[in-house]
Amino acid sequence: MIICSCNILSDKQLREAAEEMRADPNGKVPTPGAVFRHLGCRPRCGGCFPSVIDIIHEKVSQEATDQDRPARVKRSEGR
Numbered sequence: 001m002i003i004c005s006c007n008i009l010s011d012k013q014l015r016e017a018a019e020e021m022r023a024d025p026n027g028k029v030p031t032p033g034a035v036f037r038h039l040g041c042r043p044r045c046g047g048c049f050p051s052v053i054d055i056i057h058e059k060v061s062q063e064a065t066d067q068d069r070p071a072r073v074k075r076s077e078g079r
């Protein structure tokens with residue numbers, strides 16, 4: 001789904017960019033502006049920022065939830 005109509009960026013592109021930035025040990029914190037720069041574009045109207053922030057935080061929230069889960073739950077998922 002297109003999230004940023006100014007730059008024609010999809011939720012998938014934004015999610016992947018945020019993940020790449022977090023995976024880079026020397027990378028920057030994935031803010032909306034940093035994610036746009038990572039994708040080689042610049043924010044224009046900013047109307048998509050609330051959705052971009054939600055996409056960035058949904059992944060962070062998922063990672064935090066995974067880390068908070070008991071180890072026995074994680075192990076049983078691998079079976």
Ligand code: FES
Binds near residue numbers: 003
């Ligand atoms: S909709 Fe994303 S900058 Fe305008």
